[in-house]
Amino acid sequence: MKISVRSVLAVIGTVGLLLAAAGPASAAHQPMPDGWSAANPASGWTRSWGYVDSTLAYSGFSGGARTTSYWGQALCTGGYNCTNYVAYRLQRNGAPDFVRGCATGSNATSWDERARRCGVRVDATAAPGAVLQWDASAYGNSAGHVAYVDAVFGDSILVSQAGCSGGASREVLSLAALRARGLGSGGVEFIHPRDLPNPGGGTPQAPTAPTAGTAFEAASNNSWLNLDPGTITGATDVAAMTVGDTKYIYTIIGGQVYEAASNNGWKNLPTGIAGAEAVAVTNMNGVKYVYTLKNGEAWEAASDNGWRDLPLGSVAGATDIAATSMGGVKFVYTLIGGTVHEAASNNGWRNLSTGGVTGASRVAAMAVDGVKFVYSIVGGVVYEAASDNGWRNASTDQVVGASELAVASVGTTKFVYTLVGGTAYEAASDNAWRNLSTGNVTGAFALAAASTPDGVKLIYSLR
Numbered sequence: 001m002k003i004s005v006r007s008v009l010a011v012i013g014t015v016g017l018l019l020a021a022a023g024p025a026s027a028a029h030q031p032m033p034d035g036w037s038a039a040n041p042a043s044g045w046t047r048s049w050g051y052v053d054s055t056l057a058y059s060g061f062s063g064g065a066r067t068t069s070y071w072g073q074a075l076c077t078g079g080y081n082c083t084n085y086v087a088y089r090l091q092r093n094g095a096p097d098f099v100r101g102c103a104t105g106s107n108a109t110s111w112d113e114r115a116r117r118c119g120v121r122v123d124a125t126a127a128p129g130a131v132l133q134w135d136a137s138a139y140g141n142s143a144g145h146v147a148y149v150d151a152v153f154g155d156s157i158l159v160s161q162a163g164c165s166g167g168a169s170r171e172v173l174s175l176a177a178l179r180a181r182g183l184g185s186g187g188v189e190f191i192h193p194r195d196l197p198n199p200g201g202g203t204p205q206a207p208t209a210p211t212a213g214t215a216f217e218a219a220s221n222n223s224w225l226n227l228d229p230g231t232i233t234g235a236t237d238v239a240a241m242t243v244g245d246t247k248y249i250y251t252i253i254g255g256q257v258y259e260a261a262s263n264n265g266w267k268n269l270p271t272g273i274a275g276a277e278a279v280a281v282t283n284m285n286g287v288k289y290v291y292t293l294k295n296g297e298a299w300e301a302a303s304d305n306g307w308r309d310l311p312l313g314s315v316a317g318a319t320d321i322a323a324t325s326m327g328g329v330k331f332v333y334t335l336i337g338g339t340v341h342e343a344a345s346n347n348g349w350r351n352l353s354t355g356g357v358t359g360a361s362r363v364a365a366m367a368v369d370g371v372k373f374v375y376s377i378v379g380g381v382v383y384e385a386a387s388d389n390g391w392r393n394a395s396t397d398q399v400v401g402a403s404e405l406a407v408a409s410v411g412t413t414k415f416v417y418t419l420v421g422g423t424a425y426e427a428a429s430d431n432a433w434r435n436l437s438t439g440n441v442t443g444a445f446a447l448a449a450a451s452t453p454d455g456v457k458l459i460y461s462l463r
């Protein structure tokens with residue numbers, strides 16, 4: 001019944017299009033013509049038309065992130081394609097993939113049916129994070145169109161969109177104009193895989209790009225001389241580990257996780273893991289595991305599974321993430337409302353509060369000699385909590401003024417690395433946590449640490 005009604009209205013939509021369209025309908029996915037846009041009712045940000053603001057880089061959709069296919073969508077010109085861009089934004093938001101497996105075909109025109117088959121809400125109500133979707137008949141082409149809703153205000157919405165011919169734009173549309181083109185009668189609809197709060201409490205604002213920089217390596221057997229591997233730039237977060245004698249650096253570039261290995265000339269390779277805000281790593285039985293936060297939710301990808309990215313399903317609202325492994329079990333630590341939680345792979349990733357570790361801004365973790373240790377920054381001071389001590393949180397006292405945190409171990413000695421005013425410091429458990437400057441690692445905004453089997457400590461930083 002519903003489908004037949006929409007079919008009738010789609011015909012009406014086509015008639016409306018024929019009456020309104022000034023030129024021939026294009027087969028390519030095109031941004032909306034100017035006539036569809038309303039005056040920008042918000043002050044302080046730039047209204048863009050057509051192909052103006054044509055990069056979408058504000059969303060992180062650039063470089064490798066732009067030339068990656070999300071949810072099986074075509075890349076088209078330079079990676080710009082309406083469905084691929086929207087899939088990128090949805091994946092970044094942690095929205096479920098309703099595109100693959102829910103129906104046949106791949107064009108935007110079928111996204112509403114796909115969503116319905118997957119149980120995703122489709123209606124005429126705008127929301128930030130939703131997809132604005134046109135059936136082919138309503139848009140006036142053979143493929144339909146989708147745009148991403150960045151913000152909603154009053155009777156207008158801010159959308160961003162790409163076109164298969166290579167264009168992209170951000171623009172403001174009035175809901176009244178959309179209603180005239182089929183909103184409310186099935187030709188134009190909003191798909192809600194994961195609605196978000198309005199940015200800025202109702203005033204639309206362009207997302208702020210995270211700080212990005214180049215990855216450096218410093219080693220304890222080389223006076224912490226800070227060296228550029230030369231292959232990793234534009235990174236917003238970093239993690240590192242060793243597997244045997246091989247060192248691995250993981251970075252987030254444009255939301256995507258990259259892996260660089262010391263035995264491969266640090267060639268920086270995309271894993272396909274996208275939409276990441278933070279990254280942590282561990283390894284077990286030679287398998288590498290990458291954990292990411294996406295919109296506060298934790299995901300896991302494994303090197304023996306083609307980095308297939310799967311949500312833990314139990315971690316939400318997290319602001320930082322760490323990981324370790326011990327006794328054949330993987331452990332993920334997240335900060336939720338300042339409290340460290342632990343989820344274990346042998347417990348269905350059930351996410352449990354540590355109870356004692358609260359008020360933290362950063363978390364790090366490692367397993368040493370059969371004990372799990374959790375480190376956190378509370379008011380700039382680094383604390384240590386141990387699994388064999390009921391997670392009682394003890395101050396290191398010496399490690400203060402810290403903004404970032406990483407840990408490593410050599411034998412049973414634990415090492416805490418922090419950034420204090422951008423400079424990396426090292427404190428050791430066998431030296432009463434006395435906090436010593438590395439001297440050479442300066443100007444950094446992100447930090448990771450690792451150690452080699454022969455006891456060399458490594459600091460990876462972004463600056």
Ligand SMILES: [Ca+2]
Nearest residue numbers: 112135186187
């Ligand atoms: Ca529809």
